[in-house]
Amino acid sequence: MISNALSLMILLPLLGAIVSFFVGTKAKFVALIASLAPLVLSLQMYMEFDKSSTMMQFVESYNWVPSIGVKYTLGVDGIGFPLVLLSTIVTVLVIIYSWGETKKPNQYFALLLLNEVGVLGVFTALDFFLFYIFWEIVLIPMFFLIGSWGGPRKDYAAIKFFIYTHVASLVMLLAIFALYFTYQLPDGSRTFDMLTLLKATQNPEIFPPALLNIIFAGLLLGFLVKMPAFPFHTWLPDAHVEAPTAGSVVLAALLLKMGGYGLFRIIVPMLPSVDKIFVTIIAIIAVLSIVYGAFLALAQKDIKKLVAYSSVSHMGFVTLGAVALVPLSIQGAMFQQFSHGIITCVLFMSAGTIQHVVGTRIIADLGGLADRMPKFAVIMMAGFMASLGLPGMSGFVAEFMTLTGAYATLPVYVMIVVFLSIVITAAYHLWAMQKAMFGPILRKYMDVHDPHAYELFSMSMIILLTLLFGLQPGLMTDMMGTAANQLLQPVVTLSEMGVI
Amino acid sequence: MYSDLAYLIVGLPVLAFVLCLFFGWHLPRGGGFITVLATLGAFIISFGIFQEIYPGDIVHQSMHWFGDFNVGILIDPLSLIMLLMVSLVVTLIHIYGNGYMNGDPGAARYFAEAALFSAAMLGLVYADNLLQLFIFWELVGLCSYLLIGFWYRKPSAAAAAKKAFLTTRVGDVMFLAAIIVLYNNLVNLNITLNPGEYLLQFPVIYAHIAEIPPDQLTLIALGLLGGAVGKSGQFPLHVWLPDAMEGPTTVSAMIHAATMVTAGVFLVARMFPLFYAAPHGLTAVAAVGAFTALFAATMGLTAFDIKRVLAFSTVSQLGFMMAGLGVGAAVGAFAVGVSMFHLIGHSFFKALLFLCAGSVIHAVNTNDMREMGGVGKYMKWTMYTMLIGSLSLAGFPLFTGFFSKDEIIMIAYEYGIAINFLPYIFLILAAVLTAIYTFRMWFSVFTGKERSNYGKHESPWVMLGPLVILAIFAFAFGFAAQHDFYNYLDSNFEHYDMDFVELGIIGGHALIEEHGAAAEEGEHASAEEGHGAAAEGEGSHAIPLHIQLLPYIVALGGILIAALFYWDRVKKFDPSQVTGDKDPIRKMLLKGYYQHEIMTGWICEGIVYGTALISNTIDIKIVDGWLNWLSAWVMGFAGHVRKVQTGVVQNYVTALMLGIVVLVIAIAAISLAMEVGLI
């Protein structure tokens, strides 16, 4: 197998981004190749991935700045690898979907590839310094995507997105520094190594509870804003609505998962060591995200904003599963992340296609589109059904696992509220579908037609993927199950695992 | 041999789905024959399995799926009879559909969706674990949504489909909650499973019901009942069934008469041991069922759309079935056999009635009974087959419906003796009304003068054939199969590791009467505890003769009343003497007890949507508002601070000088203080 596969996987899109920036209108071909390569690599890694192993796999570690203890360490396990696969798949499909982009395509594709670089880095970095660098790298391409190719309020949305998430990341950075400065290795030096620091947090002598609570709160804030969780979710609707379709897809499918990834990698191991009040707080936040997000989606007039709020609601399940601290619920939450990443692509692509073909996204103005866009209608319906949790698709399996696990530790009224939101979720999805697709065709839409082949292709690939993972969830849940069990054990560092 | 092919029972219709979806447009009649062949194949395999395992064997196959869950096939008496009925009725309806959908541009889509539905329903019936049942349950709901909204260009059809899906979703969520509670309880029991066994499999559940705390059992039972209420259209989640008539008539026959709606009853039957062991579980079932039976029957009296009458009738008959299961509190597992018998019989004659109605609608081109009348002159075959169906539904002696309804009413009577007579009263009243509205329909449509100008031709043989076959079943199934049926189903729960007496004790029941199943007797004798006072040993009650005669009187009397009002030949009374358009009761019944206004108007648009709008306002003004306020404040503050940069050089110089002065004074002061010793 190729050595340093992870570094190669991160490097290739970077090179692709640079090349496509200079190529002009041929950028889409360069971008496609540059995104297919990581996909091939990740699929090959999938074949070699040991699903029952609790060790980090494909680890690479080099000294970077030894004087301050920064190392370039990459590695994947059951938490990060599904997301790596998700990133590579989604980027390819997004590039195919954007095949027809005419405004500054060289920059457009370059930015999409840069996003992939950042996201892949976040999911594989095992050193806090490196993690933070990749975390922040993601902000810049997204800012430009929203700010240059976006809708009417793009400037407001781009700045809001950037500053909001950046401030939260800074708080997270302070917490990281606190971790760094508190822990000293036996020989007196300090380290940014993620697993080492996490293991140290489980030792109350090194990290007294008061300090640990503050650090935890800082890290938590960074991740909650990214996920996004109520009440830090308000950047999402604006950013999503104003972003171009590909930007929205990448934002929803990949960037939000960064928050979830942080939740599993960093927050969950620390949860047993901090004050119990945090569990209650996070559980309340999760439930409110689910329910509040669902009600908000119901109230929206713009279909893209509706989908954006549905993302808030679905990511609430991830938070819920993570905080319940039961292997089944953590596994379900990880799978929900993965599943939502796939399904939300088709939702935003549908909204984008409607905007592109029909000219408006306001649901009340749409009607009878299935008459003129039959293939698209089938795909959109499949996507919406997947999003509301129809069995046979991945969303149901994820929600079922999350709720079943969560019932074990969370109080009953929490579950009742969540069940209510499942009905509301079905309601807004069906309402949007029915109003847009069914009913008599409006005269002004008599000329619309099915979208381009490349758009249909990417969307149908998504549907196939969600069917695949709905019928055979074991492909992903096996490694997630191993990781979930591992998360509830004490942290094992890389040197203890023997992989360095 | 056939048992090895059991997976094809679902596999063949799925194949048909794929073929029709992708190639149906190119095939004649939209690929309808593929669907027919697929379900016919499923029937042949089911019948083969029936030959192999009747009367004492079961088929159980299972395979690991993911995590702690499996997929599997469980064919015991309960699922076998359902398999046979579903595959047969669905095949007949698909044959009929080939004629009915002839010429419709969306025929391929219809047959694809119908094939998917067939697959899902068959899969539901022989699922070996509760999760798998739920998955197929939802898929059946999806197909129902697709098929009700088949003519999607009609806004009313799309709205009806959405209503169906959402209403059943409420029930489904309760079902899901029940599964989650059950699973967690089973996990807490720390059962050691044999390899190949999984927690949610039915045999495993049956074996451990007794160990689950009773209050959890009641919770689970209520959740399962919620799911059944949604799917089977019981009160209060019945509102979607009448609107579901927007779909093609074959859809109404297939889904909303014979199969999907029976899934709810099937679920309760499948989980009957759990309901039996849950305190008050069966009481809830009986209450819901009996109430719905009467409630829906009253609404059937005033409807003038032929399909709506049949829809209300379906709801009412499902109520009978639910009540039949519910009164199992008094008679034990025998109730399952009784209810299922009515379920199977009802599927036959209700499907027949719907298909006949479809035949009439196809010819006459309207659903409104007020525009029909005298159709019998032109459609003899339809008239006679529908007569058979109607007689069966009304419970005319010797027809299928009589045997099944009679038995339910009898066990309701026994329940009345033991516990409460309300179900019995409700069911008797419902039976009267059933006979009345059924024949109101038949007389209005087929007899009398034509009330409008309609097309006058009989339907083609591809449509009449299934009618005849179903009519034979609707007539003969009752007396031909009754006793074998009860015996076969009574043995259903013997295949599993559970003790009904023990379950009954947990549930607080006293077994009043023993029917058929020999197993119960042995366990009765050995039971020492129990409710000392009541039950054991009281033996069978002799049911008084007038009670036994009552169903006959009810059926015949109801038909007579309907004849007196609607049959021109013997017409004595006119409906307008009893009620008119201004009658408030009639208005209430016509409007369905104002449920649309209450549910859609107040609850959905009022409460739910209102909450959504309030949340939206909160989000924009408060949650987002503080953010915008913060940024506005920062910008304002910056706006003030930057006014220091005046651009005038002298100001800068002044500032410089002042700064130096301050600095010098400060240094002097500090050094002075240091010398003096303050710092």
Add this chain to the structure above:
Amino acid sequence: MIPLELYILLASIMFTIGLYGLITQKNGVKLMMCIELLLNSANINLVAFSAYQPNMNGQVFALFSIALAAAEAGVGFAILIALYRLYGTIDLDNINTMRW
């Protein structure tokens, strides 16, 4: 010898006059003249101190300072001429576009 305090007093009076002029004058040329006053007051101080010292350091330093003052005056007047060409005036109160 004249007491040192008197030299310092002279220098500080010159400095104060120059400073006052720097802060209040509107005319650019007058501003330059006040800057010269400031520099020269410092020079007087330097020379005075050097008179009371055995070495010549103060006077040498004063020479450097004069050279610097000349250079700075040259640059200052060049700026003033450029400003005059741009704005048509050297009234410094009106030249305030580089502001908030």
